Amino acid sequence: MSHAVTCTAPVNIAVIKYWGKRDEELILPINSSLSGTLSQDQLHARTSVMARADFASDAIWLNGKQESIENPRLQNCLREIRKLAAAKQTHQQGAPLPTDKVHICSVNNFPTAAGLASSAAGYACLVYALAQLYKVGDSLAEVTKLARVGSGSACRSIYGGWVRWVMGEAADGSDSIAEQVVDEHHWPEIEVLILVVSDHKKTTSSTAGMQTTVETSSLVKHRADKVVPQRMEDIQNAIRARDFETFGRITMQDSNQFHAVCLDTYPPITYLNDVSRGIIDMLTKYNAHKGKIQAAYTFDAGPNAVIYLPRENVNEVVNLVRHFFPPAVGAEAAFVRGFRDVPAAPVDAATLQAINRSVFADSLKYVMHTRVGSGPQVLSNDADCLLDASGNPRL
Amino acid sequence: MSHAVTCTAPVNIAVIKYWGKRDEELILPINSSLSGTLSQDQLHARTSVMARADFASDAIWLNGKQESIENPRLQNCLREIRKLAAAKQTHQQGAPLPTDKVHICSVNNFPTAAGLASSAAGYACLVYALAQLYKVGDSLAEVTKLARVGSGSACRSIYGGWVRWVMGEAADGSDSIAEQVVDEHHWPEIEVLILVVSDHKKTTSSTAGMQTTVETSSLVKHRADKVVPQRMEDIQNAIRARDFETFGRITMQDSNQFHAVCLDTYPPITYLNDVSRGIIDMLTKYNAHKGKIQAAYTFDAGPNAVIYLPRENVNEVVNLVRHFFPPAVGAEAAFVRGFRDVPAAPVDAATLQAINRSVFADSLKYVMHTRVGSGPQVLSNDADCLLDASGNPRL
Numbered sequence: 001m002s003h004a005v006t007c008t009a010p011v012n013i014a015v016i017k018y019w020g021k022r023d024e025e026l027i028l029p030i031n032s033s034l035s036g037t038l039s040q041d042q043l044h045a046r047t048s049v050m051a052r053a054d055f056a057s058d059a060i061w062l063n064g065k066q067e068s069i070e071n072p073r074l075q076n077c078l079r080e081i082r083k084l085a086a087a088k089q090t091h092q093q094g095a096p097l098p099t100d101k102v103h104i105c106s107v108n109n110f111p112t113a114a115g116l117a118s119s120a121a122g123y124a125c126l127v128y129a130l131a132q133l134y135k136v137g138d139s140l141a142e143v144t145k146l147a148r149v150g151s152g153s154a155c156r157s158i159y160g161g162w163v164r165w166v167m168g169e170a171a172d173g174s175d176s177i178a179e180q181v182v183d184e185h186h187w188p189e190i191e192v193l194i195l196v197v198s199d200h201k202k203t204t205s206s207t208a209g210m211q212t213t214v215e216t217s218s219l220v221k222h223r224a225d226k227v228v229p230q231r232m233e234d235i236q237n238a239i240r241a242r243d244f245e246t247f248g249r250i251t252m253q254d255s256n257q258f259h260a261v262c263l264d265t266y267p268p269i270t271y272l273n274d275v276s277r278g279i280i281d282m283l284t285k286y287n288a289h290k291g292k293i294q295a296a297y298t299f300d301a302g303p304n305a306v307i308y309l310p311r312e313n314v315n316e317v318v319n320l321v322r323h324f325f326p327p328a329v330g331a332e333a334a335f336v337r338g339f340r341d342v343p344a345a346p347v348d349a350a351t352l353q354a355i356n357r358s359v360f361a362d363s364l365k366y367v368m369h370t371r372v373g374s375g376p377q378v379l380s381n382d383a384d385c386l387l388d389a390s391g392n393p394r395l
Numbered sequence: 396m397s398h399a400v401t402c403t404a405p406v407n408i409a410v411i412k413y414w415g416k417r418d419e420e421l422i423l424p425i426n427s428s429l430s431g432t433l434s435q436d437q438l439h440a441r442t443s444v445m446a447r448a449d450f451a452s453d454a455i456w457l458n459g460k461q462e463s464i465e466n467p468r469l470q471n472c473l474r475e476i477r478k479l480a481a482a483k484q485t486h487q488q489g490a491p492l493p494t495d496k497v498h499i500c501s502v503n504n505f506p507t508a509a510g511l512a513s514s515a516a517g518y519a520c521l522v523y524a525l526a527q528l529y530k531v532g533d534s535l536a537e538v539t540k541l542a543r544v545g546s547g548s549a550c551r552s553i554y555g556g557w558v559r560w561v562m563g564e565a566a567d568g569s570d571s572i573a574e575q576v577v578d579e580h581h582w583p584e585i586e587v588l589i590l591v592v593s594d595h596k597k598t599t600s601s602t603a604g605m606q607t608t609v610e611t612s613s614l615v616k617h618r619a620d621k622v623v624p625q626r627m628e629d630i631q632n633a634i635r636a637r638d639f640e641t642f643g644r645i646t647m648q649d650s651n652q653f654h655a656v657c658l659d660t661y662p663p664i665t666y667l668n669d670v671s672r673g674i675i676d677m678l679t680k681y682n683a684h685k686g687k688i689q690a691a692y693t694f695d696a697g698p699n700a701v702i703y704l705p706r707e708n709v710n711e712v713v714n715l716v717r718h719f720f721p722p723a724v725g726a727e728a729a730f731v732r733g734f735r736d737v738p739a740a741p742v743d744a745a746t747l748q749a750i751n752r753s754v755f756a757d758s759l760k761y762v763m764h765t766r767v768g769s770g771p772q773v774l775s776n777d778a779d780c781l782l783d784a785s786g787n788p789r790l
Contacts, residue, residue, distance in 0.1 A: 218618075219652065219655060222617040226613075253661050260659035261655065265651075267683075270667075277665050
C-alpha cells in the first residue's frame with residue numbers, strides 16, 4: 001500500500017532577525033524573531049513524500065538530484081515525526097507505519113543559488129508534507145517545532161501573513177514555537193521587492209556564522225537580551241496598527257544590527273557588499289527626501305536586498321532601482337519579475353537629485369516583485385505529485 | 396617684537412577606537428582609547444606660529460591656503476592657551492602678550508585628502524607650537540588637554556610610542572588626558588603599512604558620525620561601558636609584554652567593533668568598502684594559514700587599512716598586497732613608499748593557495764610603510780619657519 005502527499009510552502013523574510021542558538025542540537029535561538037511570509041505565487045518549495053513498506057530505504061531528491069538521506073537535520077525531522085506517529089498510533093487512522101520507508105522529492109520554483117532563503121521553505125515543506133502523510137499535523141504549533149529542528153527559520157514558514165518565532169525558555173525546546181501574529185489579509189498594502197545581487201561569492205554559512213558570532217561577539221548577547229525583546233513588542237504593535245513608519249524603521253534598524261554583530265564576530269563576517277551598501281544609501285536618501293519612510297530594506301545572510309514597502313511606492317522604487325542599478329544592456333526584458341507589471345517611467349528630477357549617487361550598472365541580476373502570502377498548501381491533484389507510482393522522481 | 400615657533404607633530408592610529416562623545420563642547424569621550432604614534436619621517440604636520448602686537452588680526456593658512464580663523468575648535472584652542480598664558484603671566488618670561496595677534500601656517504607632508512587622520516596631527520602640532528610660543532607647555536598632560544579641545548584624538552599625538560587617552564570622569568574634562576604607555580623604543584619590531592584605497596567617495600565626517608551613533612545605536616553604550624575597559628587593560632599589558640598575538644587580536648576585534656557600531660547607527664554608517672573587506676579577508680586567511688597572527692588590520696573612519704605587524708612579516712605581507720591588490724600597469728614604481736626598500740618577490744604557493752581569492756587590481760593608490768615614532772618636535776632652525784619676517788606664508 002502506498003501513501004503520498006504533495007505540498008507547497010513559502011519563503012519567509014525576517015524583519016527581526018534570528019542569529020545565534022542557545023542549543024545547537026534542538027535549534028533553540030537566543031532571541032525571538034519575526035518575519036513576513038512571502039507569496040507562493042512567486043517563490044515556493046514543492047515537496048512530495050511517499051511511504052511504502054516495500055521501499056528498500058528512505059531516499060531524497062532535491063531539485064532533480066538524489067542527495068544523502070544521512071543529513072543530520074533531515075534525520076532529526078524524520079525521527080521526530082515517526083516518534084509522534086508511533087506515540088499517536090496514527091497508522092490505525094490510515095497513516096503509514098512508522099517503520100515504512102519514505103521517498104522525498106522536492107523542487108523550488110526559483111534558483112536555489114540566488115540566496116533566497118530556500119532552506120526555510122524547503123524544510124517547512126518537507127515537515128508539513130510528512131506531518132500530513134503521518135497524520136500528526138493537527139496542531140500547527142507542533143508542526144512548527146518539527147520544522148524548527150530541520151532549519152530554525154523554517155518554523156516561521158508554517159504560517160502565512162506575519163509570524164513570530166517565540167524563543168521559549170524550556171531546555172527541551174517545547175515552548176520554542178512559531179505563531180501567527182496576523183494573517184496575510186491584515187495588511188494587503190504591503191508589497192515586497194527582492195533585489196538579487198549579481199556577484200555571489202561564497203560566503204559564510206548561516207549555521208557556522210551564527211555559531212562563531214555567539215562564541216566571539218561581545219555585543220550579540222546584549223542585542224539578544226536587551227534590544228530584541230522591545231523591538232519584538234514594538235514591531236508587532238506596528239504591524240497590528242498598520243503603522244509603516246514604525247515598522248520600516250525597526251526593520252532597517254534590526255537588519256543593520258544583525259550585520260553589525262556579524263562584523264563584531266571574530267574573524268568578522270560580512271554579508272553586505274558595495275551593491276548592498278549602495279541600495280541602503282539610495283533608500284536612506286530617498287526616505288529622507290520624502291520626509292517619511294517610503295521603503296524599508298532588510299538583508300539576510302547575503303548581499304541581496306529585500307524591500308518591504310506600501311503598494312503606492314512600488315512603481316517609484318522600482319524605477320529608482322532601474323535608474324541607479326540598471327540591468328546590462330539587452331537584459332532589460334526580464335529584469336523586474338512578479339505578480340504585477342511595473343511600467344518603466346522616469347523618476348522626478350528632484351528625487352534623483354536628492355539621491356545624487358553614481359549609477360551602478362549590471363550589479364543586479366533581477367528584481368522579484370511579490371507580497372505577503374499564505375502558509376503551506378496541500379496539492380490534492382495526483383498530477384502535482386513529484387514521484388511516480390513506484391516512488392521514483394518524475395522527470 | 397616678534398615671537399615665532401615651528402614644530403612638527405605626528406599622526407596616530409588607534410587600536411582601541413575613540414567613537415562617541417559624552418560632551419560635545421569639551422570633547423570628552425564615552426570610552427578611553429589607545430594608539431600608536433607613527434613616525435614623522437613618513438607622515439607629519441609642520442606648523443609655524445608667530446605672535447606680534449602689530450598684526451591686524453589672528454590668521455591661519457593650511458597647506459598654502461588661507462582659512463577662516465573663526466573655526467570654533469581653533470578658537471577653543473587659541474582661547475584656552477591665551478587664558479593659561481594670562482593666568483601664568485608668561486609674558487613676563489618673554490612670551491607674547493595674550494592680547495597679541497597670532498599668525499598660523501601649517502602644512503602636511505602627505506595628501507590630506509587621502510584620509511590619513513590629518514586632523515589629529517594638525518591640531519597636535521598647532522597646540523604644541525602655541526604652547527611653546529606662549530611658554531605654557533611645561534606639562535605635557537596640560538598640552539594634551541589643549542589639543543583635545545581642538546580634535547579629540549589629537550591629544551594622543553602629543554606623545555611618541557604607544558599612547559592612551561584616559562576618558563576621565565570630571566565634568567570639566569580636567570582628567571581627560573593622554574598619557575604615554577611606553578615610548579617608541581620599547582617595541583621597535585613593530586612596523587606599519589598603510590594601504591591607501593583608490594576610490595574615496597565622500598563619507599560621513601567623524602564628528603557627525605559619532606554623534607549619530609551615540610544618539611541611535613543600541614550597542615555603543617554597551618561597547619563603551621562593558622567591552623572597552625577590559626580591552627584597554629589587556630592591550631596595554633600586551634604592549635608592555637611585546638605580545639603581538641594578543642595585541643593583534645584585540646586590535647582587529649576593536650576595529651571590527653567600531654565599524655559594527657557604525658553599522659548599528661540609524662541610518663547606518665559604513666566606512667569599509669569591498670576593497671577594505673578584501674584586505675580583511677586576505678589577512679584573516681593569511682593569519683589562519685600561519686597558525687598565528689602575522690599582521691593586524693585596523694580601519695579608521697574610511698576605507699584605508701592600517702596594518703600593524705612585526706618587521707619579520709613585512710616583506711611577505713607587502714608582497715601579498717602586491718599579488719592580490721596590484722597597482723595599475725605602469726604604476727608599480729612608487730606603489731610602496733617608506734623608510735626601507737621592500738623588494739618584490741613571489742609569495743610561496745601554499746600561502747597563496749590558502750588565501751585563494753581573486754586579484755583586485757588598481758584598488759589601492761599606494762602603500763605607505765612606516766613605524767612607531769616620536770612625539771612633536773621643535774624645529775629651531777629659522778629656515779624651517781613657514782612664515783616670513785612679516786608674518787606672511789613663505790611660498
